[in-house]
Amino acid sequence: MPAMRCEVCGHAMAKWDEPPTRWRRETWECPWCRATATTHGPELRVSRSPYAPWETRWERAVSDLLPEPGRHAYAHPRRTLCGIERPDLSGSPFGMWGGSDGDCPACTAEALAVDARWPEQLREGFGDFLVPGPEPDPRDAPGRVPPPDELGHPATELPPARWSPHTRVLAAPPPGPAAPDPGHRTIGAGPTALRLPAHWLGATVDPYRRDAHRWPMFPEQPLDALPPLDEASFTGDYAWFGETGESLEHRTPVTDRIAAALAADGLALPADFTALITRSGLHRCLDRASGYRTDPHGPLPSPLHPDDRLVLLLRELQDCHLWYLYLHRDGSSAVVHSNRDLTADRGERYGPDGESVPPPPVELFWCAPSTEVFAYRFLARATLLHAIEDRGRATDLDPEHLAYLTSLTSLAQRARPRQPQGRAPARPCS
Known part of the structure; x- marks a missing residue:
């Protein structure tokens, strides 16, 4: 696409050096007034950013290599509005910047200067598509087969x-006695084992319905509704992922600090957790597939036992759900999720009469035996959701994802019969 000029001030715009995603092709930014224009889809529709007051326009800067990054406003690429650059710098989707006493004075001065560059006549009703939207999709034509x-x-x-050994998905659950309590799993062994309720939390994947994932947003999937995996094949090398890349210099200090703190408590950070955070190919792979944010933080004290620890792994966009690695005192671990952000102090809570109200107990739910298995299921489901919504072809799925979808569909059909052709299923797949 040729270079773009800013519709606000007329300056030449610069293209962000970022790979395209399924939501956008290119993003251009004006270095003078910071207006952006984004191209979408194969038809290259172009949208432009609307005006926003300076104190609500900028995201908080996030970096593990910057003291007090929240004081700064994020300005693409990988720098603050006041000009500090760090290789891992990004904008936080969890909070905006501006108008607080602790804000960086230089960022505030630049934000005010940028705000003054927007003409008054463009501060209302500016931000529509610059070119018309696409024609109706011919795949939606009535009577199309x-x-x-x-x-x-x-x-x-x-x-x-x-099936396995060609993929990680088993044709059937492994032989052996059924779990005595399929709704629970344990972390640890013997009398110190921790028993937790267990399920998978995630959007519905149904090859027969494009909208099945939209409601409910976070259904709880019982474990026996998940495709059985050859868990012995998950050795921490992420071989199913492809090229994992080299360790990133700006990410290894993050896991090194967590590992050192765990070692002081007699615990060890599993290698597959470290790889997911530090390897260049795996770095932010969960974020790119979902819009969630990988946010390693810890170790955190366990609310269930003083000698156990938690390490935050992943946040849902609005912190409605968070996933942690639970490290048991005997050295075993598993991925769990909760609706509580254990990295933040909830502070005092008070009732209607001013009485102090204790916080509700923290609930943790087991969802995967390791970080690698969690990442495999998470990415498989995200890939399938995108393929179904985009009306992709099942024959174009790679073997891992086709096996996962086939198993998922078969398990769902055992729970309920397949509807006749021409009718959508009455209930979503699990």
């Missing part, structure tokens, strides 16, 4: 899947 392997319609046909 989709290809048999097109995902997202009631007559979708899935091709044969390949």
